Amino acid sequence: MAELKADVLVLGAGMVGVSAALHLQEDGRDVILVDRHEVAGEETSYGNAGVIECASVFPYMFPRDFKQILQYALNRSPQVRYRISDLPDFLPWILRYYLASSPARAMHSAMAVLPLIRQSLAEHEALIAEAGAGELLQRCGWLKLHRSEASLAKAAAEAARARQYGVVSEILDAKQIARREPHLTGDFVGAIHFPTPGFVSDPGALAKAYAALFKRKGGRFAVADARTLVQETGGWSVGEPGNRATAREVVVALGPWSDLVFRPLGYSIPLGIKRGYHLHLKPRGNAVLNHPVLDSDLGYLIAPMNQGIRLCTGAEFARRDAPARPRQLELALPRAHKLFPLGEAIEAKPWMGARPCLPDMLPVIGQAPRHPGLWFDFGHQHHGLTLGPVTGRLLAEMMTGKTPFADPRPFAAERFG
Numbered sequence: 001m002a003e004l005k006a007d008v009l010v011l012g013a014g015m016v017g018v019s020a021a022l023h024l025q026e027d028g029r030d031v032i033l034v035d036r037h038e039v040a041g042e043e044t045s046y047g048n049a050g051v052i053e054c055a056s057v058f059p060y061m062f063p064r065d066f067k068q069i070l071q072y073a074l075n076r077s078p079q080v081r082y083r084i085s086d087l088p089d090f091l092p093w094i095l096r097y098y099l100a101s102s103p104a105r106a107m108h109s110a111m112a113v114l115p116l117i118r119q120s121l122a123e124h125e126a127l128i129a130e131a132g133a134g135e136l137l138q139r140c141g142w143l144k145l146h147r148s149e150a151s152l153a154k155a156a157a158e159a160a161r162a163r164q165y166g167v168v169s170e171i172l173d174a175k176q177i178a179r180r181e182p183h184l185t186g187d188f189v190g191a192i193h194f195p196t197p198g199f200v201s202d203p204g205a206l207a208k209a210y211a212a213l214f215k216r217k218g219g220r221f222a223v224a225d226a227r228t229l230v231q232e233t234g235g236w237s238v239g240e241p242g243n244r245a246t247a248r249e250v251v252v253a254l255g256p257w258s259d260l261v262f263r264p265l266g267y268s269i270p271l272g273i274k275r276g277y278h279l280h281l282k283p284r285g286n287a288v289l290n291h292p293v294l295d296s297d298l299g300y301l302i303a304p305m306n307q308g309i310r311l312c313t314g315a316e317f318a319r320r321d322a323p324a325r326p327r328q329l330e331l332a333l334p335r336a337h338k339l340f341p342l343g344e345a346i347e348a349k350p351w352m353g354a355r356p357c358l359p360d361m362l363p364v365i366g367q368a369p370r371h372p373g374l375w376f377d378f379g380h381q382h383h384g385l386t387l388g389p390v391t392g393r394l395l396a397e398m399m400t401g402k403t404p405f406a407d408p409r410p411f412a413a414e415r416f417g
């Protein structure tokens with residue numbers, strides 16, 4: 001990379017970093033996007049379920065229902081599992097997550113992120129049009145299947161609550177499900193269809209299409225280890241002597257690895273992770289899946305990706321770098337085979353990634369409290385594909401002195417003291 005100079009370095013070329021780079025570029029900044037990989041979208045932004053979740057106005061908070069907590073604690077829930085040996089590492093974080101999930105605080109988080117969620121699909125659509133990546137977006141929404149009257153009734157009540165905030169949904173009976181998804185089989189009593197969210201049939205390719213657009217518009221990409229970041233007179237640099245990128249400002253958009261940069265700088269932001277797995281399988285015969293489908297009571301999701309049917313798991317609490325243990329995937333596989341005609345697995349080994357989460361399920365966006373020129377844009381939890389472009393816009397507006405389109409204060413790092 002030799003010696004490069006720019007206005008801004010964006011560390012991390014996942015959906016969040018690439019989107020921030022594009023918005024900063026749009027606002028007239030010369031930007032260098034930095035990643036340890038040679039191309040964008042190789043990590044968490046590759047492996048997600050592909051849903052641009054503009055219907056998800058209530059973030060995934062820690063449950064308050066005793067029966068559900070007990071099920072999680074016994075490590076028997078397919079939706080959530082944990083590695084007992086890692087418990088001492090993540091228990092303090094879980095406690096903070098629990099405290100941040102009181103009804104009042106959960107509502108605060110929901111209302112803080114609502115303007116971003118509402119704008120999320122429109123921001124993607126604008127970038128997708130500019131990037132010429134229209135074939136990657138489907139406007140099919142997604143289906144949430146329920147196998148008991150009780151769980152359907154609970155979901156219907158949640159959908160009714162979300163309707164107050166403009167979320168469109170339709171309750172389907174078994175016949176209506178069969179019309180929309182003729183190849184599903186199972187003893188479900190009904191489903192909720194959220195028709196508005198977008199579905200991206202290859203989220204890694206979308207991040208790459210955005211990175212290609214960034215380069216076409218004059219942006220530069222550099223391969224370097226973000227842990228080499230140092231503050232210098234008048235700016236920041238990454239890389240080694242003779243192979244460095246320097247800029248006045250720097251954005252930390254390293255997703256689940258963001259702590260590797262903010263911690264050495266003295267910030268104790270409680271970034272936790274929820275790991276997740278996926279595996280692609282071939283559909284059998286002429287079977288077609290038309291939407292991402294969450295088998296809600298059994299805790300997994302299948303989505304019709306370009307690579308095959310992507311089977312995604314719920315959350316696993318473990319150290320980020322602990323070896324993979326895809327027990328949830330093993331549990332989900334026979335269930336998914338009963339739900340949809342699945343053939344052989346496409347990969348030998350499942351993919352594993354980590355959702356970067358703060359206890360209040362809000363990202364950290366804004367200026368670092370004690371370092372001029374240092375900005376944060378990480379912690380997009382279950383919704384980093386959804387929120388990447390819209391938080392990129394918010395960050396760029398803050399960095400360039402524009403009036404932010406939404407109140408950025410709930411996302412400030414200062415909320416953690």
Ligand SMILES: Cc1cc2nc3c(=O)[nH]c(=O)nc-3n(C[C@H](O)[C@H](O)[C@H](O)COP(=O)(O)OP(=O)(O)OC[C@H]3O[C@@H](n4cnc5c(N)ncnc54)[C@H](O)[C@@H]3O)c2cc1C
Pocket residue numbers: 011012013014015016017034035036037040041042043044045046047048049050051052053224225226227253254255256257260275276277278312313353354355356378379380381382383384385386387
């Ligand atoms: C199973 C699963 C399903 C999901 N489903 C959805 C969904 O349907 N919809 C949705 O909106 N979200 C979903 N998510 C969440 C979403 O994928 C994440 O929130 C999002 O990808 C985070 O993006 P990011 O850019 O912050 O992180 P990443 O995509 O992980 O990007 C971080 C980048 O930092 C780079 N990096 C790391 N360390 C260094 C270093 N030392 N030096 C240089 N570069 C470095 C990495 O190479 C990577 O490119 C899901 C997540 C999982 C795990």
